[in-house]
Amino acid sequence: MPITDGDTQGEVGLAPAVVRHRHLLAIDDLTRFEAEALITRAEKFIPLVEGHEKKKTDTLRGRTLINLFFENSTRTQSSFELAGKRMGADVVNMSVRSSSVAKGETLMDTAATLNAMAPDLLVVRHGASGAARLLSRKVDCSVINAGDGTHEHPTQALLDALTMKRALGRVEGLTVAICGDVLHSRVARSNVRLLSLLGANVRLISPPTLLPAGVRDWGADVFTSMKEGLPGADVVMMLRVQLERMQGGFIPSQREFFWFYGLDAEKLALTGKKTLVMHPGPMNRGVEIDSAIADDKAVSLIERQVRMGVALRMAVLEALAAHGANEGPEE
Amino acid sequence: MTATFIAGARIVDPASRTDAVGGVLIENGVIVDIGAKAKAPAGAAVIDGAGKTLIPGLVDMRVVIGEPGAEHKETLKSAGRAAAAGGVTTMVVMPNTDPVIDDVSLVDFIKRRGEARAGVRVLPSAALTKHLDGELMTEIGLLAEAGAVLFSNGDRPIVDSRVLRRALAYSSAFGALIAHRPEDPFLATGGVAHESALAGRMGLAGVPAAAERIYAERDCALAEITGGRLLLDMLSSAQALGPLRRAKEAGVRVHASVSIHHLTLNELELNDYRTFAKFSPPLRSEDDRQALIAGLRDGLIDVIVSGHDPRPPEEKRLPFDEAAFGASALETLLPAALGLYHAGDVPLMDVIAAMTSRPADLLGLDQGRLAKGAPADMVLIDLDAPFKFDAEKMLSKCRNTPFDGRLMQGRVVRTLVGGETVFGG
Numbered sequence: 001m002p003i004t005d006g007d008t009q010g011e012v013g014l015a016p017a018v019v020r021h022r023h024l025l026a027i028d029d030l031t032r033f034e035a036e037a038l039i040t041r042a043e044k045f046i047p048l049v050e051g052h053e054k055k056k057t058d059t060l061r062g063r064t065l066i067n068l069f070f071e072n073s074t075r076t077q078s079s080f081e082l083a084g085k086r087m088g089a090d091v092v093n094m095s096v097r098s099s100s101v102a103k104g105e106t107l108m109d110t111a112a113t114l115n116a117m118a119p120d121l122l123v124v125r126h127g128a129s130g131a132a133r134l135l136s137r138k139v140d141c142s143v144i145n146a147g148d149g150t151h152e153h154p155t156q157a158l159l160d161a162l163t164m165k166r167a168l169g170r171v172e173g174l175t176v177a178i179c180g181d182v183l184h185s186r187v188a189r190s191n192v193r194l195l196s197l198l199g200a201n202v203r204l205i206s207p208p209t210l211l212p213a214g215v216r217d218w219g220a221d222v223f224t225s226m227k228e229g230l231p232g233a234d235v236v237m238m239l240r241v242q243l244e245r246m247q248g249g250f251i252p253s254q255r256e257f258f259w260f261y262g263l264d265a266e267k268l269a270l271t272g273k274k275t276l277v278m279h280p281g282p283m284n285r286g287v288e289i290d291s292a293i294a295d296d297k298a299v300s301l302i303e304r305q306v307r308m309g310v311a312l313r314m315a316v317l318e319a320l321a322a323h324g325a326n327e328g329p330e331e
Numbered sequence: 332m333t334a335t336f337i338a339g340a341r342i343v344d345p346a347s348r349t350d351a352v353g354g355v356l357i358e359n360g361v362i363v364d365i366g367a368k369a370k371a372p373a374g375a376a377v378i379d380g381a382g383k384t385l386i387p388g389l390v391d392m393r394v395v396i397g398e399p400g401a402e403h404k405e406t407l408k409s410a411g412r413a414a415a416a417g418g419v420t421t422m423v424v425m426p427n428t429d430p431v432i433d434d435v436s437l438v439d440f441i442k443r444r445g446e447a448r449a450g451v452r453v454l455p456s457a458a459l460t461k462h463l464d465g466e467l468m469t470e471i472g473l474l475a476e477a478g479a480v481l482f483s484n485g486d487r488p489i490v491d492s493r494v495l496r497r498a499l500a501y502s503s504a505f506g507a508l509i510a511h512r513p514e515d516p517f518l519a520t521g522g523v524a525h526e527s528a529l530a531g532r533m534g535l536a537g538v539p540a541a542a543e544r545i546y547a548e549r550d551c552a553l554a555e556i557t558g559g560r561l562l563l564d565m566l567s568s569a570q571a572l573g574p575l576r577r578a579k580e581a582g583v584r585v586h587a588s589v590s591i592h593h594l595t596l597n598e599l600e601l602n603d604y605r606t607f608a609k610f611s612p613p614l615r616s617e618d619d620r621q622a623l624i625a626g627l628r629d630g631l632i633d634v635i636v637s638g639h640d641p642r643p644p645e646e647k648r649l650p651f652d653e654a655a656f657g658a659s660a661l662e663t664l665l666p667a668a669l670g671l672y673h674a675g676d677v678p679l680m681d682v683i684a685a686m687t688s689r690p691a692d693l694l695g696l697d698q699g700r701l702a703k704g705a706p707a708d709m710v711l712i713d714l715d716a717p718f719k720f721d722a723e724k725m726l727s728k729c730r731n732t733p734f735d736g737r738l739m740q741g742r743v744v745r746t747l748v749g750g751e752t753v754f755g756g
Binding site: 107108126127128129130131133134148149150151152186189212213214215217218 | 526527528529530531532533534535536537539603604648649650651652653
């Protein structure tokens with residue numbers, strides 16, 4: 001059931017977005033039209049998220065959403081949880097500690113167990129690239145990738161695009177500089193795909209050791225210095241430096257990284273224009289971003305990203321749920 | 332003793348560069364006559380070879396089994412059945428078992444166990460270093476006397492160049508063949524795919540081709556200064572062929588093998604995170620594959636191996652990062668290799684040579700050829716028969732193959748080891 005919030009008939013965003021696939025595993029699963037429909041639809045949910053209207057709908061009443069997180073995440077998990085609950089779904093959170101048992105075994109065993117419970121929507125985060133796709137083959141419900149290894153995090157990219165659209169009125173034609181640890185970043189991979197799809201000019205700025213092989217074929221302009229990459233950027237998106245993935249000496253030290261690639265007021269001024277700052281969180285203050293920037297409401301969209309996250313995920317849940325409830329495996 | 336006669340087959344024998352229709356007479360497990368004039372004596376059992384192609388039984392220089400230590404993956408018996416079905420009549424089994432084959436008694440165990448249970452010929456290879464830990468060389472001379480035909484450190488490259496140098500130097504006194512996987516383990520750490528735009532996009536950690544080239548350079552240099560016999564084990568990249576070519580041209584005793592997977596598949600198989608296409612070394616780019624094919628064609632690459640590495644579902648049905656490397660390949664080696672001939676990439680004679688006479692020559696074996704006096708190990712194949720490979724029908728204990736459902740051409744009709752039919756018929 002579509003939300004009725006007083007919109008006039010036929011207005012864009014009134015109806016749920018329509019997507020062809022029943023899973024959302026990667027940005028490549030979406031066409032430009034579908035991505036734009038999701039973003040437009042999400043805009044309709046913003047008043048609910050921001051508390052200006054009654055906070056709940058019953059679009060997903062009777063549906064079950066399972067949050068299956070093999071990696072810790074406060075932000076993404078609670079965002080999906082809130083999105084589900086605001087739409088009337090029953091939400092179950094499962095945090096799987098991947099310690100004693102081999103991780104993969106846990107994934108497949110858990111998939112079988114969960115499938116027997118016949119959920120309608122399964123949100124999964126896992127430390128291995130491709131894990132969400134593997135899972136999607138083993139279950140009968142819609143699977144949403146909430147981050148798989150260093151591969152993709154499609155809802156993060158969608159909410160980032162939504163945030164830009166709300167702040168700057170458009171995505172097409174914007175110059176977006178994505179800075180930091182691109183190599184280990186699923187957020188960067190999803191954003192390069194989505195922002196390019198939506199017509200933005202994407203730049204990547206990273207030390208050479210944190211650029212993936214073949215990154216120059218991604219369709220983004222690649223820089224190894226902030227001085228060269230930042231001028232003219234409308235948005236600077238800082239990536240989290242994955243401290244836990246830093247064994248292996250990709251960078252000499254945190255302070256050297258901050259000196260050359262961390263964002264402070266001085267570097268932000270390199271853009272030569274009013275530039276907005278984003279970060280998928282959680283931030284390492286003083287490693288990739290200076291607190292003065294992160295907390296400056298005039299330039300930082302970071303809090304706004306979190307709010308947009310719930311609205312965007314509502315649009316995604318709604319669109320995937322339209323593919324029908326889980327009727328369970330055929331006997 | 333009854334004689335067996337194979338009549339009217341197209342005989343393809345790379346050792347003598349023969350390709351002609353004829354008969355083969357087998358007595359006491361040995362070929363006693365061969366050619367257009369060979370006749371079946373009275374009372375001989377006659378096998379009709381008309382319309383079929385007869386080639387020497389394959390000599391597969393790289394077969395991983397689970398015996399001893401992981402019999403749930405593969406035993407000598409199950410591997411033997413799979414080998415027979417795949418036209419492989421001699422298997423060189425790898426030493427990376429549990430325990431590691433680094434002791435005379437273990438070589439003896441494999442030999443006796445293989446003779447008793449496999450149905451095809453089993454030749455042990457022995458560990459090059461104790462426990463494969465790359466530090467202390469094994470008793471190469473004694474192990475060779477016990478029957479080890481090859482020395483290998485399995486999938487673990489020797490990092491300490493001095494250890495490899497001494498092993499190559501010492502083994503040269505016995506003419507032993509050292510198979511070594513050229514891969515810089517530090518560059519390869521954590522890598523699960525070919526380092527490329529595709530892997531970067533998929534979020535998979537890559538192994539750069541340079542990891543192979545660097546060690547290939549080093550290993551060739553060590554072979555050169557020691558005079559040892561080196562086999563670069565399972566090359567995967569175009570880059571590594573440079574040092575190989577230079578070493579060969581300089582007269583260094585260096586050879587190379589390539590797995591059937593690297594000749595017939597490329598990194599695009601990884602699409603959708605298919606773990607059955609996860610190999611070490613990784614499947615590389617199409618350019619690499621083409622370079623390997625060219626290397627095979629011009630003789631730079633000596634040998635095609637199956638790289639048979641059986642893995643049960645619990646090791647493969649995992650997220651890509653966590654899944655095991657390798658494929659069960661004894662049953663796909665021949666049809667996949669014949670695909671190179673059918674595609675016009677490599678002449679039939681050279682494809683067959685790389686799996687028969689060349690490995691036999693490297694190992695100093697009498698088999699791998701169809702000639703008077705040679706062991707009667709041979710495969711009768713329907714060279715052109717198309718079929719769809721069905722993993723469900725595999726005889727190996729593990730069915731982890733990237734070829735499931737693939738259309739192939741060239742079917743094994745009958746396999747003989749020492750004149751006895753071990754498959755088909």
